[in-house]
Amino acid sequence: MMANNKFIVVCTVSLTVLFSIATVSAFVEELDDTFKDTRKPDEIWLIGFYAPWCTYCKQLDPVWYEIGAELKNIGSPVNVGKVDADIHTSFAKEFRVTDYPAIKLLKDDLKYTYRGPRTKDGILEFADRVSGPLVRSLPSQQVFQNVMSRHGVLFVYVGGPSDLKEKYISVAKEMIVHTYFFSAARNILPKTVTLEDYPAVAVFKDGTYFLYDEQQDGDLTSWINRERFLNYLPIDSYTLYAMGDTDKLVVLAVVEEKTPTKESIHYKTMVKRVATEYKDFYSREFQFGHMDGNEYINGLIMEEVSMPFIIVLNMSNDGYFLPPNKVETKDQLLKFIDGVLKGRIKSQGGNGFYQRFIRMAFNTKTTLTIIFTKAPLLGIFLVFVFGFVGSTFCYVLYKTCHIVRSGMKDEEPITGEREESNQVKGPGRDKKTKKKNPAEKKAD
Numbered sequence: 024m025m026a027n028n029k030f031i032v033v034c035t036v037s038l039t040v041l042f043s044i045a046t047v048s049a050f051v052e053e054l055d056d057t058f059k060d061t062r063k064p065d066e067i068w069l070i071g072f073y074a075p076w077c078t079y080c081k082q083l084d085p086v087w088y089e090i091g092a093e094l095k096n097i098g099s100p101v102n103v104g105k106v107d108a109d110i111h112t113s114f115a116k117e118f119r120v121t122d123y124p125a126i127k128l129l130k131d132d133l134k135y136t137y138r139g140p141r142t143k144d145g146i147l148e149f150a151d152r153v154s155g156p157l158v159r160s161l162p163s164q165q166v167f168q169n170v171m172s173r174h175g176v177l178f179v180y181v182g183g184p185s186d187l188k189e190k191y192i193s194v195a196k197e198m199i200v201h202t203y204f205f206s207a208a209r210n211i212l213p214k215t216v217t218l219e220d221y222p223a224v225a226v227f228k229d230g231t232y233f234l235y236d237e238q239q240d241g242d243l244t245s246w247i248n249r250e251r252f253l254n255y256l257p258i259d260s261y262t263l264y265a266m267g268d269t270d271k272l273v274v275l276a277v278v279e280e281k282t283p284t285k286e287s288i289h290y291k292t293m294v295k296r297v298a299t300e301y302k303d304f305y306s307r308e309f310q311f312g313h314m315d316g317n318e319y320i321n322g323l324i325m326e327e328v329s330m331p332f333i334i335v336l337n338m339s340n341d342g343y344f345l346p347p348n349k350v351e352t353k354d355q356l357l358k359f360i361d362g363v364l365k366g367r368i369k370s371q372g373g374n375g376f377y378q379r380f381i382r383m384a385f386n387t388k389t390t391l392t393i394i395f396t397k398a399p400l401l402g403i404f405l406v407f408v409f410g411f412v413g414s415t416f417c418y419v420l421y422k423t424c425h426i427v428r429s430g431m432k433d434e435e436p437i438t439g440e441r442e443e444s445n446q447v448k449g450p451g452r453d454k455k456t457k458k459k460n461p462a463e464k465k466a467d
Contacts, residue, residue: 090143183222249307279330
């Protein structure tokens with residue numbers, strides 16, 4: 024009897040698990056090359072492109088099904104699908120998929136690419152932002168305050184129909200992948216907001232607001248791109264990648280947050296203090312923040328840095344600035360930033376061919392070191408395989424060159440011909456003689 028009860032319990036649990044998996048899976052559709060012909064024009068699709076051999080794709084897979092279930096449960100208009108890019112190559116090519124997993128949202132005829140962290144919350148926020156209205160209305164002060172409490176950075180158009188509004192909508196269509204866009208009447212804004220020009224575009228962040236000035240700030244797209252981050256924030260590799268489009272340098276405190284030391288806390292506080300107190304001086308040229316761990320920075324500058332550490336990054340070209348001396352005080356940090364700003368401290372690194380090659384070699388070395396540390400047998404096997412492949416390639420190349428040289432030696436010399444002189448012999452010179460231009464004469 025006891026055994027029968029256990030059997031029934033096991034069967035019940037197994038059926039429940041299988042039913043849950045089947046239910047969740049039903050909210051994600053496996054797509055193929057017929058998608059373009061069968062999709063309705065008004066449908067919105069969140070599509071994940073994966074490859075069966077991709078480890079990161081396998082890690083994302085259960086999260087992807089959770090996303091599909093949650094979007095369906097909240098009544099979202101977003102359909103969720105996935106595509107095996109190894110099989111449906113033309114599908115992946117149409118969406119310009121270059122790495123995996125790739126996440127795209129298709130709305131009307133526009134394709135939006137998600138470049139944030141592969142987390143459930145991050146992807147759901149992206150889907151909600153892009154699938155909704157380009158510009159969302161704030162009808163009351165209560166709604167304004169509620170939205171402000173949920174968003175660290177808030178772009179708001181204030182006013183009625185105008186050329187500025189058309190520009191704002193156009194920018195929103197392009198940059199909705201990065202941030203939300205709102206509109207409000209003048210009386211909805213906090214009383215502390217003073218508008219010298221009307222209509223206007225304002226950004227609310229860091230406990231204050233800034234107004235867009237075309238003469239001072241340039242085109243609206245560039246201004247929004249620069250202002251879409253908080254002045255100081257926690258930064259990861261995805262955020263750094265996005266900051267490459269802002270044309271700002273990034274002042275970064277590299278710290279250990281899992282087991283923070285007093286020195287790490289001091290560095291974070293110091294950078295945040297400079298970002299806050301000197302916002303009017305540096306906010307146009309610099310972004311401030313801290314990063315947990317030194318793995319990314321090690322790969323960028325190709326050496327092990329001890330934490331805590333201060334560095335300034337130029338994410339537009341993978342360049343970086345190192346302080347000439349250790350930075351331990353606010354005054355030393357200000358001196359370092361001023362040195363970067365005024366050109367006294369030179370940029371290092373970059374994304375030239377040589378730098379990319381050296382960086383790749385460093386990352387390979389780092390990866391092999393980790394493998395040898397955690398799995399020595401696997402490390403020995405990989406070194407053997409790559410060594411064998413490299414040796415085979417070199418041997419084949421050597422034999423090919425040897426055969427070519429031997430063939431050249433065995434050829435019979437051509438006799439009976441005399442090399443024509445290239446000298447000009449007056450009006451009756453050989454027509455085949457090519458007249459040299461002044462640049463060639465100088466080279467001779």
